[in-house]
Amino acid sequence: MDYGVSDATGGNRQYRAIKILLAGGFGVGKTTLVGAVSEIRPLRTEEPLTEGSLRTDSTSGVEGKTTTTVAMDFGRISLRSDLVLYLFGTPGQQRFWFMWDELAIGALGAVVLADTRRLADSFPAIDYFERRQIPFIVALNCFEGARQYDTEDVRRALDLEPDMPIILCDARSKESAKEVLICLVEHVLMAADQPLSGIA
Amino acid sequence: MPSNEERWLDAEAGPVVRPYALTQGRTRHTGESFDLVATVRATRAFADPGSLAPEHLSVLQLARVPTTVADIAADVDLPLGVVRVILADLRELGLIVISVPMVMAERVDKHTLREVLNGLRSL
Numbered sequence: 001m002d003y004g005v006s007d008a009t010g011g012n013r014q015y016r017a018i019k020i021l022l023a024g025g026f027g028v029g030k031t032t033l034v035g036a037v038s039e040i041r042p043l044r045t046e047e048p049l050t051e052g053s054l055r056t057d058s059t060s061g062v063e064g065k066t067t068t069t070v071a072m073d074f075g076r077i078s079l080r081s082d083l084v085l086y087l088f089g090t091p092g093q094q095r096f097w098f099m100w101d102e103l104a105i106g107a108l109g110a111v112v113l114a115d116t117r118r119l120a121d122s123f124p125a126i127d128y129f130e131r132r133q134i135p136f137i138v139a140l141n142c143f144e145g146a147r148q149y150d151t152e153d154v155r156r157a158l159d160l161e162p163d164m165p166i167i168l169c170d171a172r173s174k175e176s177a178k179e180v181l182i183c184l185v186e187h188v189l190m191a192a193d194q195p196l197s198g199i200a
Numbered sequence: 201m202p203s204n205e206e207r208w209l210d211a212e213a214g215p216v217v218r219p220y221a222l223t224q225g226r227t228r229h230t231g232e233s234f235d236l237v238a239t240v241r242a243t244r245a246f247a248d249p250g251s252l253a254p255e256h257l258s259v260l261q262l263a264r265v266p267t268t269v270a271d272i273a274a275d276v277d278l279p280l281g282v283v284r285v286i287l288a289d290l291r292e293l294g295l296i297v298i299s300v301p302m303v304m305a306e307r308v309d310k311h312t313l314r315e316v317l318n319g320l321r322s323l
Contacts, residue, residue, distance in 0.1 A: 014299075015266040017237035018308060018316060037323075041274035046281045074270055079319025083312075086237050086270060105235065108308045108316070178323055185317045192310050 015082050020181065021103055022089045023128070024113035025121025029141045029171035030089035031073055033113060037177035038075030038087055045070050045099065072099075085181075090125075100128060109188045110136040111180055113171065116149045119157050126158060135188045137165040139180045222255050222282055229288030236270045236280075239299045240287060247295050259286050263296050 022030045034040055075087035088103050104110075110129050114122040122138070129136040140154060151166040160166065167183045170176040220226070242263040249257060255276065262272050273283040290296045308316075 015239045016312065017239060017268050018312070019237050041271070042277075043270060043274055044277070044279040045273075046279055074274075076271070077320075077323070079316060079323075083315060083319060084268075085316065085319075086268070088236075102236065106237075106308075108313070178320060182317065182320050185313055185320065188308070189310065189313045189317065192307065192313065 015084070017084050017086055019086050019088060019103065019107040020184065021100070021107050021110040021134075022087055022113060023100075023110055023122075023125035023136075025115065025118055025125075028113045028115045028118075028121065029143075030113055033111075033139075033141075033169070033171035033177045033180070034073060034075035034087045034089050036172055036174045037181065038077045038085070040073050040075050043072045043074055045072055070099075097128070104132060104134055107134060109184050110134055111184055112136055112138045113169075114138055114140050114154070114158075115143060116140055116154065117143070119154065122158065126160070135184075135191050137167060137180075137184045137187050139167050139169045139183075141171045142168055220282060222253065222278070223285040226285050229284045230292060234269060234284070234287070234298045235300065237268045239266050239268060240272060241266045241297050241299070243295055243297055245294045247293070255282075256286055256290060259283065260290055260295055263290075269298075 022034060024030055031040070073089055075089075077085040077087070079085060090100050090103060110125075112122050112125045112129070126136075126138070128134075138154070138158065138160065140149070140151070142148065148168075151168070154160075154166055155162075155164070165183050165187050167180055169180050240263045242260055247257075247260060252260070255278065258276050259272055262275050267275075269280075269283065269287065272287070273280045276283065278286075287296065287298060291298055
């Protein structure tokens with residue numbers, strides 16, 4: 001019994017927090033989308049200083065410093081008092097991937113937000129979710145002035161499976177952002193009905 | 201959101217106390233680790249306000265209603281690592297319970313997925 005419902009009125013249900021990840025390249029509109037559909041909250045977290053960043057970020061004078069603060073936003077959507085969705089925009093740069101690993105555990109699924117002018121920026125995220133068998137969909141943020149592509153062209157360019165949903169969106173619009181999340185949950189539900197389909 | 205002024209004032213100027221000074225320099229919390237969306241809830245145990253640091257008291261206050269690690273970190277505006285150390289301290293004192301989200305380590309079940317779907321549709 002997963003739900004922890006302890007009375008018939010539903011008044012004592014277990015608080016359930018569900019994670020959805022939002023990934024994509026820098027400046028693709030992740031924060032815009034989170035802000036359009038949810039109450040956005042700032043989070044400060046720490047990145048361990050790697051050997052690479054120790055070379056690039058001067059730490060002279062603070063030799064004992066092993067972490068640096070990274071700002072990150074998350075969105076909160078209360079579906080009911082005991083059922084809350086948390087949207088985590090994952091920092092695009094590969095050096096933040098240690099954070100993805102934590103965020104990905106137990107997540108419902110992920111949305112890869114892509115810009116048709118810079119499709120290659122979404123390769124790392126797609127690769128990440130495919131390798132970890134985390135269900136995801138691709139949402140194309142339709143920037144003004146960007147050429148509108150056929151989703152099938154994008155599917156070929158990103159080498160995505162035929163049943164992988166690709167949805168056009170406007171990250172600024174609440175309705176559009178909602179459609180993106182609905183599309184993801186529907187996709188995850190469908191995959192749950194066909195347990196073998198998600199396994200490569 | 202504050203605008204990008206050239207002068208940093210108040211919170212923009214950064215913390216007055218270095219964050220990890222609040223945890224006596226500890227950067228790792230004790231005990232079992234917990235997820236960003238793990239639920240935190242205060243127990244009925246008596247907390248002696250005099251024995252707790254102000255930050256510990258603020259966190260404890262926030263946990264009077266069930267909340268998550270991420271929400272607490274956003275509310276108290278402290279780095280996540282610091283909040284985790286404080287939460288682990290409070291857990292050790294028996295003042296809070298941290299529940300592993302039910303979906304940890306496995307996929308969200310279909311019943312919940314349908315509830316999420318219905319919830320999103322009626323937003």
